[in-house]
Amino acid sequence: MDAAAPLLEVEDLEVEFRTRHGTARVLDGVALSLQPGRTLGIVGESGCGKSMTALSIMRLVPVPPGRIGAGAVRLKGEDLLQASEKRMREVRGKDISMIFQEPMTSLNPVYSIGDQIAETVRLHEGLSRRDSLDRAIEMLKAVHIPAAERRVREFPHQMSGGMRQRVMIAMALACRPSVLIADEPTTALDVTVQAQVFDLLKELQEKTGTAIILISHDMGAIAEMADRVMVMYAGRIVEEAATDEILESPRHPYTRGLISCVPHMEDEPPPERAALTEIPGVVPALTDLGAGCSFAPRCAHTTDLCRRAAPQPFAVGENHRTACWLYDEAGAA
Amino acid sequence: MTASGNSDYLLEVQDLKVHFRLPRRNMLTPGGTVHAVDGISYRVRRGSTFGIVGESGSGKTTAALAAMRLVPVTDGSISLDGVEMTTLTGDALREMRRKIQIVFQDPYSSLNPRMRAGAIVREPMDLMEVGEPVERDGRVAELFRRVGLRPEQEALFPHQFSGGQRQRIGVARALATQPELIVCDEPVSALDVAIQAQILNLLRELQNGFGLTYLFISHDLGVVQHICDDIAVMYLGEIVEQSDRVSLFTLPLHPYTWALISAVPSARRRERGKDGRVRLQGDPPNPIDPPPGCRFAPRCPFAVDRCHRDKPALREVREGHLVSCHLVGDDCVPPHAAAASVS
Numbered sequence: 001m002d003a004a005a006p007l008l009e010v011e012d013l014e015v016e017f018r019t020r021h022g023t024a025r026v027l028d029g030v031a032l033s034l035q036p037g038r039t040l041g042i043v044g045e046s047g048c049g050k051s052m053t054a055l056s057i058m059r060l061v062p063v064p065p066g067r068i069g070a071g072a073v074r075l076k077g078e079d080l081l082q083a084s085e086k087r088m089r090e091v092r093g094k095d096i097s098m099i100f101q102e103p104m105t106s107l108n109p110v111y112s113i114g115d116q117i118a119e120t121v122r123l124h125e126g127l128s129r130r131d132s133l134d135r136a137i138e139m140l141k142a143v144h145i146p147a148a149e150r151r152v153r154e155f156p157h158q159m160s161g162g163m164r165q166r167v168m169i170a171m172a173l174a175c176r177p178s179v180l181i182a183d184e185p186t187t188a189l190d191v192t193v194q195a196q197v198f199d200l201l202k203e204l205q206e207k208t209g210t211a212i213i214l215i216s217h218d219m220g221a222i223a224e225m226a227d228r229v230m231v232m233y234a235g236r237i238v239e240e241a242a243t244d245e246i247l248e249s250p251r252h253p254y255t256r257g258l259i260s261c262v263p264h265m266e267d268e269p270p271p272e273r274a275a276l277t278e279i280p281g282v283v284p285a286l287t288d289l290g291a292g293c294s295f296a297p298r299c300a301h302t303t304d305l306c307r308r309a310a311p312q313p314f315a316v317g318e319n320h321r322t323a324c325w326l327y328d329e330a331g332a333a
Numbered sequence: 334m335t336a337s338g339n340s341d342y343l344l345e346v347q348d349l350k351v352h353f354r355l356p357r358r359n360m361l362t363p364g365g366t367v368h369a370v371d372g373i374s375y376r377v378r379r380g381s382t383f384g385i386v387g388e389s390g391s392g393k394t395t396a397a398l399a400a401m402r403l404v405p406v407t408d409g410s411i412s413l414d415g416v417e418m419t420t421l422t423g424d425a426l427r428e429m430r431r432k433i434q435i436v437f438q439d440p441y442s443s444l445n446p447r448m449r450a451g452a453i454v455r456e457p458m459d460l461m462e463v464g465e466p467v468e469r470d471g472r473v474a475e476l477f478r479r480v481g482l483r484p485e486q487e488a489l490f491p492h493q494f495s496g497g498q499r500q501r502i503g504v505a506r507a508l509a510t511q512p513e514l515i516v517c518d519e520p521v522s523a524l525d526v527a528i529q530a531q532i533l534n535l536l537r538e539l540q541n542g543f544g545l546t547y548l549f550i551s552h553d554l555g556v557v558q559h560i561c562d563d564i565a566v567m568y569l570g571e572i573v574e575q576s577d578r579v580s581l582f583t584l585p586l587h588p589y590t591w592a593l594i595s596a597v598p599s600a601r602r603r604e605r606g607k608d609g610r611v612r613l614q615g616d617p618p619n620p621i622d623p624p625p626g627c628r629f630a631p632r633c634p635f636a637v638d639r640c641h642r643d644k645p646a647l648r649e650v651r652e653g654h655l656v657s658c659h660l661v662g663d664d665c666v667p668p669h670a671a672a673a674s675v676s
Contacts, residue, residue, distance in 0.1 A: 195596035224598035263559030
């Protein structure tokens with residue numbers, strides 16, 4: 001879609017999991033492309049495939065029970081799905097790295113944070129112990145941890161949640177990866193600390209040109225951070241566009257629901273409050289998706305066609321695609 | 334504010350303190366004290382929703398649990414419906430607890446996985462002896478309908494429900510004893526975004542239907558603004574600002590409130606860029622040995638010498654709008670607005 005060659009390109013990704021209740025298609029035809037220095041937001045409810053997309057890019061989907069059925073994940077032209085396990089170990093942490101939601105459980109409690117950051121650098125860049133520790137201190141300074149020389153010897157339990165997430169970011173960026181995947185990086189944090197982490201990510205992105213995939217359920221967070229947004233539902237992309245475009249004219253009923261079901265904080269709240277718009281029902285089980293649109297059971301605009309056939313994504317505007325029968329080729333709602 | 338007989342207010346809390354002693358680390362150092370809640374006062378009007386908002390460690394949950402006498406109260410007075418709660422014991426306390434129920438944050442861990450949904454909702458009625466035993470089954474079915482579940486779902490176990498449905502069970506259980514006050518401790522923060530709206534709408538609908546009063550604890554300012562009538566902002570065990578919802582968000586006076594509001598990511602802020610945004614440095618400090626003077630001073634971008642020395646009092650600067658900050662003058666100009674007009 002974009003003119004320049006993308007840094008990371010995912011094509012038609014299909015991932016299935018075998019479960020007791022049958023085969024669940026957790027990703028179905030997921031495609032994305034990411035330019036250097038840009039941020040792509042992936043938004044949706046839990047179970048819609050956001051994290052599974054990230055794991056598939058890193059090739060961390062557990063096989064079995066999982067299986068990557070089809071598709072390609074191209075990093076600078078190289079298909080990672082065809083790469084050897086040895087090559088993947090080089091890629092993970094060096095070219096693509098990841099930060100997780102819960103900074104406490106993703107750090108090792110028995111190693112100092114300096115050792116944990118240094119380990120990544122030693123393994124990927126072959127630096128000596130001393131040099132790698134220097135890099136760790138440099139990274140802690142870059143994420144604004146005060147007294148970095150002292151704190152590099154501290155253990156995760158000695159730090160607050162916000163500090164630990166900074167350490168995770170320092171570790172993820174230590175080898176200057178070209179892609180950073182942030183999976184709900186601030187969900188466990190307080191709002192003032194969340195703002196600090198977002199500012200930090202933006203600052204580091206400006207300096208290093210790292211591309212970011214930000215996974216979140218919070219449309220506000222996505223709006224603040226992302227250039228482009230991908231809305232996922234039940235393993236499929238239902239809408240994709242530039243962030244401003246999605247916020248101003250969301251097309252898919254699910255996207256509209258996601259935006260309007262959250263109480264928005266107003267600068268000057270009106271005295272009267274309307275009830276919130278609800279999205280009725282819950283995300284369907286992925287084992288028994290029918291032939292039709294997977295959102296149809298929760299949608300207010302369902303027609304016979306929606307129940308019969310699943311819509312494919314098509315363009316409804318410049319760089320704006322949605323998978324919904326409401327917008328046929330004429331673009332009429 | 335007298336303790337009894339004011340019919341406008343269901344709950345009146347006066348100078349409430351909850352301190353926890355920490356064990357000594359060794360023989361030589363004295364054990365510290367956690368000042369979880371340190372002298373807060375508020376009143377909740379009948380049929381309204383009173384919100385307590387703050388970050389983790391601010392004492393908001395402890396403040397709510399203290400109102401239910403679920404944590405030991407160090408000092409102060411709590412009066413529910415004119416009855417002083419802090420001195421009640423035994424049967425009298427049980428009887429008062431019937432009037433206060435709680436909805437917990439996590440619908441996954443707050444329901445007994447071995448009990449059927451109907452039994453979970455019925456249990457408080459049996460324990461508190463609400464109504465005649467023969468009527469209770471009918472009442473459980475009625476409660477299921479009121480919270481948007483089907484009576485035939487009574488026979489299912491909690492794991493057979495989705496997160497939103499479990500929270501509905503939690504709400505039904507809280508309603509079982511026909512309480513007057515329901516403490517909602519982050520009732521939607523563990524739920525998916527699309528489900529939050531369902532529960533928030535349900536809570537408002539039940540409030541109108543039963544004339545309930547809510548004490549609503551949350552860290553989410555969007556939710557608080559939507560559902561609360563009056564709001565107290567807590568920081569390190571103290572209320573730093575308190576007002577009705579319109580006044581609080583239209584004219585936030587305390588620098589901490591302003592920082593909280595400006596930290597919320599939103600689409601509108603994206604358009605406006607970084608203007609008028611304050612970024613707090615550091616994390617909320619430890620409630621053990623809080624700093625002297627204003628507790629927010631170490632993180633406050635406007636703090637002057639006096640803030641580190643003298644403790645500001647919570648005072649009314651506009652009608653119904655209370656703030657504890659030395660820098661807010663009687664003209665109601667908050668320090669962040671003063672700074673913006675100079676630069």
